[in-house]
């Protein structure tokens with residue numbers, strides 16, 4: 001594989017464009033992914049923020065849910081922000097009826113935990129593995145992580161609640177680094193994709 005990893009952004013709904021820009025700035029080749037054939041060609045995937053119930057429905061409609069589960073469970077590096085974090089949870093505490101996730105991180109999440117749209121806020125968040133100043137966390141109808149299994153690393157908390165986690169090649173944040181112009185978390189993810197590709201296990 002080439003030195004520059006190819007990273008997809010699941011482009012069913014949500015803030016796809018911002019992630020494409022952040023990834024390109026973080027030295028990856030970034031592409032939207034809408035079809036199983038496109039998913040098959042990427043070294044890693046970002047699942048953006050948006051509305052997890054809509055993303056879940058559209059993933060079924062586009063025939064992507066099973067291919068997504070297969071690749072994530074086979075260890076493809078994946079990074080979910082906000083609704084993307086919900087998509088990566090093995091369990092949702094308060095799912096809408098019929099709402100499904102891809103899973104991949106042994107955690108239970110609570111949707112809209114930090115309040116409604118008009119209670120959105122920004123806060124400085126210290127994220128393990130990100131050097132320097134805290135990250136500016138943008139929380140928009142954000143979920144938090146209620147609990148994690150033993151193999152999940154907690155990378156950040158805000159107000160006593162877990163807001164960033166990693167389990168193997170899967171990374172997730174409750175907040176939206178793609179909206180801030182600070183691409184350190186995207187760089188961390190690009191490094192994860194590079195490391196996985198170098199280990200030859202993709």
Ligand SMILES: NC(=O)CC[C@H](N)C(=O)O
Nearest residue numbers: 049050051052082083141
């Ligand atoms: N900014 C976001 O991604 C919001 C997530 C949304 N509350 C959901 O449940 O999917």
